[in-house]
Amino acid sequence: MEQANMDHAEGHDLHLTPEQEYGISKLGMWLFLGxxxxxxxxxxxxxxxxxxxxxxxxxxxxxxxxxEMGAVNTCILIFSSLTMAIGVTAxxxxxxxxxxxxxxxTIICGLGFGVVKYxxxxxxxxxxxxxDTNIFFSLYFMMTGLHMLHVFIGLAVLGVIMxxxxxxxxxxKYSTPVEMGGLYWHLVDLVWIYLFPLLYLxx
Amino acid sequence: xxxxxxxxxxHITSYKTYFIVWVALMVLTFVTVYISYLDxxxxxxxxxxxxxxxxxxxxxxxxxxLKFEDSITWLFALFPIALLFLLIGMTILDTFTRIFPx
Numbered sequence: 001m002e003q004a005n006m007d008h009a010e011g012h013d014l015h016l017t018p019e020q021e022y023g024i025s026k027l028g029m030w031l032f033l034g035x036x037x038x039x040x041x042x043x044x045x046x047x048x049x050x051x052x053x054x055x056x057x058x059x060x061x062x063x064x065x066x067x068e069m070g071a072v073n074t075c076i077l078i079f080s081s082l083t084m085a086i087g088v089t090a091x092x093x094x095x096x097x098x099x100x101x102x103x104x105x106t107i108i109c110g111l112g113f114g115v116v117k118y119x120x121x122x123x124x125x126x127x128x129x130x131x132d133t134n135i136f137f138s139l140y141f142m143m144t145g146l147h148m149l150h151v152f153i154g155l156a157v158l159g160v161i162m163x164x165x166x167x168x169x170x171x172x173k174y175s176t177p178v179e180m181g182g183l184y185w186h187l188v189d190l191v192w193i194y195l196f197p198l199l200y201l202x203x
Numbered sequence: 204x205x206x207x208x209x210x211x212x213x214h215i216t217s218y219k220t221y222f223i224v225w226v227a228l229m230v231l232t233f234v235t236v237y238i239s240y241l242d243x244x245x246x247x248x249x250x251x252x253x254x255x256x257x258x259x260x261x262x263x264x265x266x267x268x269l270k271f272e273d274s275i276t277w278l279f280a281l282f283p284i285a286l287l288f289l290l291i292g293m294t295i296l297d298t299f300t301r302i303f304p305x
Contacts, residue, residue: 022213030276034283038290045291049298071236078232082225085216085266092215186266193258197251201239 022176029180033187036150040191043143047198050135061136062203064129066120070200073116074192080109081189084158087165088182094172096165103162103178106185110155117148140199147195150188157181214271224265231258 016024051058087102124130124137131141161181164170170178235254243250264270269280 026272026276027279030279034279034286037283037287041287041290044287045294048291048295052295052299067236067239071232074232075229078225078228081262081266082221085221086218089216089218089221092213183267186262189266190259190262193262194252194255197235197239197255201235202248202251 018174025176025180029183033183036187036191040143040146043139043146044194044198047139047143050139051203054135057134058136058203060203061134061140062199062201064124064127065140065200065203066123067200069116069120070196073113074196076109076113076116077189077192080106080113081186083109084182084185088175088179091165091170091175091178092172096168096171099170099178100162100165103158103165103181107155107158107162110151110158110185113151114148117144136203143195143199147188147191150191154181154185154188157184214268216265216268216271220265224261227261228258231261 083102083105087099087106090096090102091099121141129137131138158181161177165178231254235251238250238254239247241247263280269277272280
């Protein structure tokens with residue numbers, strides 16, 4: 001398909017050049033990321049209001065959360081963003097093997113994040129803390145749960161992209177899916193950057 | 204020839220830049236965790252949000268290449284932020300200015 005587009009040098013053509021396709025994909029991705037921000041935005045608004053209304057409850061409840069585990073997960077996610085970014089640069093330079101390995105490391109980090117979160121949720125349930133315990137924990141489980149869902153979706157997307165990368169489908173001329181997958185993964189990191197201090201650190 | 208016709212060559216960020224950003228993010232993470240153990244009263248959440256926003260800015264600018272994007276991408280990135288402030292701001296204004304509080 002790309003080769004066909006290359007041949008259309010002349011005039012007003014309905015086909016798009018690879019550059020145009022890339023630009024459209026990128027804008028579409030940023031638009032989608034905008035809707036994602038709004039999706040979490042509603043929960044952040046709820047957090048702001050209930051924290052202002054019940055500051056003591058938020059302060060008391062947030063101390064139940066494991067700050068160290070939250071910090072470890074923050075480090076894991078930031079590291080996974082680094083490996084993803086390196087993967088994008090690698091494929092843009094045509095290094096398919098390095099890009100594939102970096103995406104694999106990113107996926108492993110994402111799974112590690114899930115494992116830590118699993119133990120965290122388990123510890124909460126063991127202390128009889130559930131989403132209906134109070135409004136803070138409702139928000140805690142809802143926000144981290146929705147974030148976790150995004151991590152899983154990101155892992156699925158990156159899994160497909162990794163396989164295609166190892167199969168040699170992407171190179172320095174065509175790396176759009178790797179870059180878009182990267183943008184999505186960085187957004188997951190971005191949301192966590194705000195969730196971590198709001199839930200674990202200041203309550 | 205066709206290599207030179209399109210004006211905006213794709214910018215490729217170096218590995219080194221990513222490592223520097225990553226180190227900065229780790230330092231800021233450490234700082235925000237450390238500060239959370241100190242008591243500054245109401246300032247704690249302000250500091251935490253400022254640090255988080257610096258981190259988010261670094262991720263968006265470098266990891267998400269926003270620094271090297273054109274103005275339309277910037278518009279697409281910043282418009283949701285404006286909407287987000289509108290959403291949170293208006294909801295707070297509404298909730299705390301009701302004559303009959305819920």
